[in-house]
Amino acid sequence: MSDVVFSPGPKAREIIERDQQVITPSYMRDYPFVIDHGLGAEVWDIDGQRYIDFTSGIAVLSTGHAHPQVVKAVQDQAAKYLHMSGTDFYEPLQVKLAEKLDEIAPFEEPARVYFCNSGTESVEAALKLARHRTGRAQFLGFIGGFHGRTMGSLAFTSSKYKQRADYFPMMPGVTHVPYPDPYRPILSLDGYQDYGERILAYVEDVIFQTIVPAGEVAGILVEPIQGEGGYIVPPDGFLPGLRKLCDKYGIMLIADEVQSGMGRTGKWWAFQHWGVEPDIVCSAKGIASGLPLGAVIARKSVMTWGRGAQGSTYGGNPLACAASLATIDLLENGMIANAAAVGQYLMDGLIEIMPRHPSIGQVRGKGLMIGIDLVKSPETRKPFAAVRDQAIKHAFNEGLLLLGCGTSALRFMPPLNLTQEMAGEALAMFDRALGQAEADLM
Numbered sequence: 001m002s003d004v005v006f007s008p009g010p011k012a013r014e015i016i017e018r019d020q021q022v023i024t025p026s027y028m029r030d031y032p033f034v035i036d037h038g039l040g041a042e043v044w045d046i047d048g049q050r051y052i053d054f055t056s057g058i059a060v061l062s063t064g065h066a067h068p069q070v071v072k073a074v075q076d077q078a079a080k081y082l083h084m085s086g087t088d089f090y091e092p093l094q095v096k097l098a099e100k101l102d103e104i105a106p107f108e109e110p111a112r113v114y115f116c117n118s119g120t121e122s123v124e125a126a127l128k129l130a131r132h133r134t135g136r137a138q139f140l141g142f143i144g145g146f147h148g149r150t151m152g153s154l155a156f157t158s159s160k161y162k163q164r165a166d167y168f169p170m171m172p173g174v175t176h177v178p179y180p181d182p183y184r185p186i187l188s189l190d191g192y193q194d195y196g197e198r199i200l201a202y203v204e205d206v207i208f209q210t211i212v213p214a215g216e217v218a219g220i221l222v223e224p225i226q227g228e229g230g231y232i233v234p235p236d237g238f239l240p241g242l243r244k245l246c247d248k249y250g251i252m253l254i255a256d257e258v259q260s261g262m263g264r265t266g267k268w269w270a271f272q273h274w275g276v277e278p279d280i281v282c283s284a285k286g287i288a289s290g291l292p293l294g295a296v297i298a299r300k301s302v303m304t305w306g307r308g309a310q311g312s313t314y315g316g317n318p319l320a321c322a323a324s325l326a327t328i329d330l331l332e333n334g335m336i337a338n339a340a341a342v343g344q345y346l347m348d349g350l351i352e353i354m355p356r357h358p359s360i361g362q363v364r365g366k367g368l369m370i371g372i373d374l375v376k377s378p379e380t381r382k383p384f385a386a387v388r389d390q391a392i393k394h395a396f397n398e399g400l401l402l403l404g405c406g407t408s409a410l411r412f413m414p415p416l417n418l419t420q421e422m423a424g425e426a427l428a429m430f431d432r433a434l435g436q437a438e439a440d441l442m
């Protein structure tokens with residue numbers, strides 16, 4: 001196996017050396033990219049090298065880098081006031097944003113919103129809300145899920161063991177069940193046509209009968225499309241069946257839309273692809289185009305906790321709210337539709353190049369949330385992480401920023417305003433990069 005050689009420029013080298021002295025060594029850093037500036041789906045490193053960004057800062061930059069409308073909204077707000085704290089004071093921008101989120105929330109009934117600063121905080125708050133609303137203590141989560149790294153969300157996060165190792169004991173009260181991955185099912189179908197329904201039968205007939213009684217379960221926390229776990233799209237029976245199961249036992253259905261929401265999949269919320277309404281939605285990442293913002297959006301009849309039950313000093317800070325309002329405006333005025341159209345273009349392109357890449361086992365996803373599973377052979381579907389990692393490095397040298405997910409998948413999560421022309425350019429880069437990785441390793 002030949003090692004991919006990186007040759008960062010002198011400015012990048014200098015920052016990387018300083019970084020290694022003072023920044024936590026727990027970060028991943030697959031390649032030596034050091035940002036100088038970005039615009040739309042393009043970024044330039046501090047030595048002037050241009051890249052197409054298919055990471056969006058981990059699915060955050062929904063409107064791309066430095067969208068002028070978002071930048072102006074932040075600048076205008078910064079000149080007015082920077083902070084007051086929505087927890088203790090009334091905040092006009094928070095109200096405006098919550099009204100907008102109520103409009104786009106995936107519920108028939110009205111919504112209420114709790115603001116925080118990140119994905120993991122939105123999950124923490126959703127868990128507390130579910131316990132508060134039901135008076136129950138237990139939860140179900142899914143193997144392969146990623147919900148954050150604070151102690152409550154971490155109790156669910158299970159996409160990689162190293163995220164959990166050394167941090168036990170976790171928050172008690174979480175039982176994990178398999179996520180319905182139709183490409184690599186870990187349960188037999190057992191007579192079911194739909195693997196999602198099979199998993200739900202396992203929950204009802206086995207888990208509820210042996211491990212945790214349904215009547216003690218406050219909530220089921222689920223990613224409608226599993227993100228860090230591999231960009232896994234569940235079978236069509238899963239989310240509608242999960243809704244029924246939750247209704248049957250009075251369990252809160254908590255949708256973690258931190259990665260899949262805010263238009264990335266071609267609809268506001270990934271849940272909407274299956275016509276399902278959750279009870280509580282966790283949102284962050286793409287909600288504010290890079291400003292730190294998280295939100296719990298719940299049915300009004302669910303968010304009934306009283307004064308002082310939950311709060312956050314910075315949650316929903318005015319700069320983030322201003323960025324979010326501008327983001328939502330851009331998303332609803334063309335970018336969500338663009339995500340659906342350019343996503344389809346990329347999917348079609350990937351399917352087209354599949355025959356000349358023996359390592360591509362499956363291409364899956366919705367809109368601009370696309371996963372490519374790399375395997376040793378399409379017959380065995382055995383994960384091939386080394387070819388994935390090598391392809392990421394070659395792509396970097398081609399000028400394309402990519403990240404992995406799951407055991408052996410790559411993910412495409414570009415900004416939602418990616419043009420078809422740039423998508424084509426990126427696809428050609430990816431085609432070459434994967435070809436080189438396969439030549440190195442297969």
Ligand SMILES: Cc1ncc(COP(=O)(O)O)c(C=O)c1O
Pocket residue numbers: 058118119120121123146147148149223227228256257258259260284285
């Ligand atoms: C689905 C999902 N939930 C929660 C989180 C945690 O978000 P944050 O890193 O903002 O805490 C992530 C982050 O990748 C995520 O993908």
